[in-house]
Every structure is written in structure tokens, then in C-alpha cells.
Amino acid sequence: MILIISLNPSIDRWYNVKDFEKGQIFKTEDFKYTPGGKGINVAKVINEFNEQVMVTGFLGGRSGEYIEEKLDSISVNHRFVHINDETRGCIRILSDDGSQTEILEGGPSISTDEVIKFYELYRELIKDVDIVCASGSVPTGLPDEIYRDLIVMAKEQNKKFFLDTSGEALKLGIEALPFFIKPNKDELEYYLGCSVESDAEIIGAGKYLSEDGIEIVIISLGRDGSIVFHDGYMYRIRVPKVDTVNSVGAGDSMTGGFIASLLRDYEFEFALRVAAACGTANVMESEPGKVDMNNMKKIMNDIVITKSKF
Numbered sequence: 459m460i461l462i463i464s465l466n467p468s469i470d471r472w473y474n475v476k477d478f479e480k481g482q483i484f485k486t487e488d489f490k491y492t493p494g495g496k497g498i499n500v501a502k503v504i505n506e507f508n509e510q511v512m513v514t515g516f517l518g519g520r521s522g523e524y525i526e527e528k529l530d531s532i533s534v535n536h537r538f539v540h541i542n543d544e545t546r547g548c549i550r551i552l553s554d555d556g557s558q559t560e561i562l563e564g565g566p567s568i569s570t571d572e573v574i575k576f577y578e579l580y581r582e583l584i585k586d587v588d589i590v591c592a593s594g595s596v597p598t599g600l601p602d603e604i605y606r607d608l609i610v611m612a613k614e615q616n617k618k619f620f621l622d623t624s625g626e627a628l629k630l631g632i633e634a635l636p637f638f639i640k641p642n643k644d645e646l647e648y649y650l651g652c653s654v655e656s657d658a659e660i661i662g663a664g665k666y667l668s669e670d671g672i673e674i675v676i677i678s679l680g681r682d683g684s685i686v687f688h689d690g691y692m693y694r695i696r697v698p699k700v701d702t703v704n705s706v707g708a709g710d711s712m713t714g715g716f717i718a719s720l721l722r723d724y725e726f727e728f729a730l731r732v733a734a735a736c737g738t739a740n741v742m743e744s745e746p747g748k749v750d751m752n753n754m755k756k757i758m759n760d761i762v763i764t765k766s767k768f
């Protein structure tokens with residue numbers, strides 16, 4: 459069993475709008491809704507592997523009820539703290555030229571009582587798991603230090619903590635040395651406070667984080683794949699070109715595939731192959747966090763991984 463922390467879930471709404479332009483009015487019948495937020499996407503992928511997962515975080519209002527119903531319908535276990543404020547929505551507009559415009563709400567405000575309830579629940583839930591994964595942004599009213607504190611608590615109980623977030627929450631979370639991080643280039647630059655352009659700079663940053671004590675550092679480079687740092691080795695992962703339908707949730711799918719592989723004790727390089735194939739299979743779907751397992755297995759053969767010492 460793995461515990462997924464999704465502090466700031468959302469209802470993801472996406473609209474296909476032909477020739478979308480700023481400042482115009484469009485009507486479309488081509489839209490969908492799905493429960494989202496990074497943690498929920500990760501949980502959906504792990505669930506596709508039929509591995510046991512429990513999701514926690516904050517949910518409120520009708521949107522929160524909708525998310526719980528949807529998780530029930532796909533048999534994902536969940537125990538959320540119910541809040542007074544309404545769970546957020548995230549909008550993305552996909553257009554024919556391949557552009558994706560995203561509007562991400564900051565999230566509900568969380569009261570002190572609700573935070574205390576969450577900490578009590580977290581203490582109870584981590585007892586039964588070996589791995590904890592926190593994904594996504596921190597909602598309004600919660601301190602950016604929250605992931606750092608949750609990592610410290612998990613490590614005190616010898617749990618492996620996966621952290622996938624951005625901005626200050628990532629910066630502070632790294633102070634507690636989680637087991638795994640997966641920054642993209644922008645997140646890395648924010649953390650380091652400088653631009654990271656060349657391959658050599660990206661590798662230097664990955665080495666630095668890895669040598670600092672983070673067991674697995676994955677730097678995601680979008681269509682260019684990723685670079686992974688683990689145990690003195692660097693793995694360059696290249697993914698095949700596929701027809702992209704919606705790239706939202708690809709990173710979450712990669713994390714989900716990697717965690718499911720660890721739960722199944724797959725060998726490290728094989729786990730990376732599964733993870734990269736999950737991310738790639740997800741971009742071929744319109745729904746974030748959706749992975750067709752047959753497609754994923756085919757893609758695995760086209761993933762190229764080169765391993766070197768660093």
C-alpha cells in the first residue's frame with residue numbers, strides 16, 4: 459500500500475477549441491471533466507497496475523463530493539479531511555495548433571482546525587504504508603513548509619517519501635531530503651536561483667541534488683525525456699515521438715508508473731522504462747493520469763536508456 463498526499467486536488471476541465479485565440483469568445487461541445495491534481499493522477503496510474511493506494515488531502519463542497527464519487531467509481535481508496543471552502547478547478551484549452559492554455563486556481567483556504575485534523579490523519583495513515591508520495595501545489599493558507607514537515611515525520615518512521623511539487627514548497631521540501639524528487643527545468647532553476655541551459659548544467663544540478671542525499675533525482679525534460687541520478691549512476695532516458703493528444707499529467711503518470719514498479723520490486727532500470735512508457739502513453743490520451751496498459755507495454759520497447767557513472 460502507498461499513501462498519496464494530494465493537498466490541492468481539482469476538477470480538471472478541458473476544452474477543445476479550434477483556432478483558440480486570446481480575447482475572443484468560443485463555443486464548444488467538445489469538453490470533459492475529471493478529478494485531477496497531481497496526486498490524484500499519480501493514484502489513478504498506480505491503481506491501473508492494481509496496486510493498493512490510499513489518497514489523502516483536503517476536499518470541500520460539491521467539487522469535493524464529485525472527486526470522492528469518481529475515486530469510488532474506480533475503486534481508489536481515499537480518506538480526505540473535509541473542509542469548509544470549495545475544492546478548486548483547473549482549466550485547460552487545447553487548440554488545433556497544438557497549443558495548451560492552462561488556468562490553475564490557487565485552491566481553497568484551509569483553517570487551522572482543518573490542518574490539525576490532517577496531521578492527525580496523516581500520523582494514522584503512514585503507519586500502514588512503506589511509501590508516501592506528495593504531489594502538487596499547496597492550497598491557500600497552508601505554509602510552504604508543510605511538505606518539509608511531512609517528510610520529517612515520514613522519515614522518523616522509516617518511510618520513503620516521494621515529492622513532486624514546485625516553487626518554495628519544493629525548495630523547503632528538499633531541505634528534509636526526500637527519497638525522490640522529479641523537478642522539471644523551471645523547477646530546478648527556481649530551486650537553484652539561476653538558469654540551467656546546457657546538458658552539462660542540468661547534469662551538474664542533478665549530481666548536486668543526488669550527492670546531497672536524495673536517493674532518486676529525476677529531471678524531466680518533456681519531449682526530450684529525462685535524466686535520472688541514483689546511486690552514483692546517471693540514466694539518460696529518451697522516449698519515442700508519439701501523437702500527442704494532451705500532455706497534461708504525463709509527469710504524474712511517470713511518477714505513478716515508477717512507484718508501481720517499486721511496489722512490484724522491479725529492477726531499477728526496468729522500473730525507469732515502465733515509468734517513461736507510462737508518461738508517454740498518457741500523452742496519447744485526452745485524460746490526464748490515464749494510461750492504457752497495452753499501449754504502455756508496446757511503448758516500453760521504444761524507450762532508450764543509457765547508463766553511465768557520474
Ligand code: TA6
Pocket residue numbers: 466468470494495496497499548562593594595596706707708709710746
Ligand atoms: O500535472 C497535471 C495536473 O495535476 C492537473 O491535473 C492539474 O490539476 C494541475 O496539474 C495542478 O497542478 P498544481 O501544481 O497546481 O497542483
